[in-house]
Amino acid sequence: MKDIASEIGVSVALVSYVLNGKKTDKINEQTAAKIKSLAAKMNYSPNQIAKSLKTSRTYTLGLIVADISNLFYSSIAKYIEQEANHHGYHVIYGSAYEDPERFNSILHLLLSRQVDGLILAIPEKAEGCIPMLTALNQPFVVIDRKFSAYPEAPAILLDNMDASKSIVAHLIENGFKRLGAVTINRNLVTLQERKKGYIEVGKSLLKKKPFIYEVEEEHMETQMENVIQKSLFQDKVDSLCFFTNKIAMTGLSKIAAMDMAVPNKLGIVCFDEADAYNLFKTPVTYFKQPLPEMSKAAIDHLLGQIDKKDHSLTGKLAEFKGSLVIQRSSRKS
Amino acid sequence: MKDIASEIGVSVALVSYVLNGKKTDKINEQTAAKIKSLAAKMNYSPNQIAKSLKTSRTYTLGLIVADISNLFYSSIAKYIEQEANHHGYHVIYGSAYEDPERFNSILHLLLSRQVDGLILAIPEKAEGCIPMLTALNQPFVVIDRKFSAYPEAPAILLDNMDASKSIVAHLIENGFKRLGAVTINRNLVTLQERKKGYIEVGKSLLKKKPFIYEVEEEHMETQMENVIQKSLFQDKVDSLCFFTNKIAMTGLSKIAAMDMAVPNKLGIVCFDEADAYNLFKTPVTYFKQPLPEMSKAAIDHLLGQIDKKDHSLTGKLAEFKGSLVIQRSSRKS
């Protein structure tokens, strides 16, 4: 900028005005044109660091997911990025792998990079960041999680109870009577509600509590093997629901390996969309979260906070209804 | 920082020294202790924006992939992020979707954010960035691509010829005689070499040119249908290789839907690892790229450039050997 100014013989300030389109009505057109063309010729691009220091706006959003190589989060990341770009923002990602320490370290990094807003999938035991961010007056929105200790925190997530209910209803309609579901060893409210919904509707419609199996994320491969054996041959379930995409991938690969008749011997439903579900011998029914709408809502909410510094917006907890995509794995015929 | 300084009654400079651990030998220990504890109490975290402006180091790397929701790239992103973190760097991502304009826009964004280094999967027609970055003296490394016009650009990629060759050799060993492969309509050198290797070895070992099919990325679903029909019933191939993960997902879902005997009627091999391959009725053989090693090499190379401003490092084109993970889809018995 200094180079441009001295080359043309004007002040740095004037260059700044021209390049930012300010006060255009009061600037000599020819001077402006000269400045613009020189800037283009020099391939000038403003130093955002300096700009941000002055304006304290970085037009960058921070996103912390559980695991970027997990399809659910990489899809969300994609939609969030698109939506953010659309509003002139960019996104920095990080993966916390459900580890509170790792989460906090990324959070501090993003904060020190002065992101304008934060989108967070907060792991268990890291929810302390909620009052902290509120105290700092830092715009943020939680995705895919909620914490009963902080009902006022803005959160965007699936109506998980509703999701489970519609899955169970669908299975029962299709003649399944002994329901099983597989979840993981995390106390996330999201998972608890999927479980609660499953049990509730199962009980009320079948007079029988569904079997719920829990595997540890760290030993999913081996434990899944046992769960499937137990559910099929001991509990004699006639259907299995996998509560996350990752659980589903592990479970389905085991079932694929044992040549089980799906859906006749075993009905299957999964959470979240994945191309992989169509590689399974019978295409798999899944519950689809409306990721584009959820991403849009997250960004809108965040930009609302940023622009208006309007904290009346916080406290809005948005639960989205998803939809069941019915394929052959859960349709007896 | 100002607050800390005035609270304790020292200069801002001193606070800076203490907090950055500079000149520790010459600073009064008690003063230092006071500063540190107050900083901790105030939850002070330095403004990286200001720091970067002064030091012109952001400790941030920029990564542009083709599509972050594509498993291959999200895995690479994960490893790159891990490796970068390990060296005290962080990573900003962007997806260009093979669109040169989108690529350039993200590139400029990252540049204006003053990233210290760049890791780029450059789309076709965007390779002009190579001389531009070189002229700017901007550290960068290309991944998963190379451009014959710029042989001197540092690039990390698979030895694609070698990969194809070992796939073909494996298929022939297992009794397959009429080979087919599916690729997409991109002129990427990477894909061309996979093709070249396939044809070359096919010809030399079988005295017969393999069938190569091309689908357009935008119409993959419908065209794949035709390709598979044609290959099976007209060209009568006895094996099919899918040249990328995305092509594989589409192709496998079609094959899954038509109840084809794999591997007896049709052998299958894919490029790149995916959990999904284990959902297929017979687990799918795939060629695995050594992503952790490649990511490490990319970061090491980049940090080398950044630290030493050592341009003798450029011009190193590293081709990595992958390995074939043999499963039942390509093993007749």
Add this chain to the structure above:
DNA sequence: CTGAAAGCGCTTACAG
């Protein structure tokens, strides 16, 4: 052992 001062590359209220 500590501080005053310049400067990183911008923006913007103010004065002319």
Add this chain to the structure above:
DNA sequence: CTGAAAGCGCTTACAG
């Protein structure tokens, strides 16, 4: 219509 000047929050060579 244009410029001089202050300042964003840091760092660091220099002087004391």
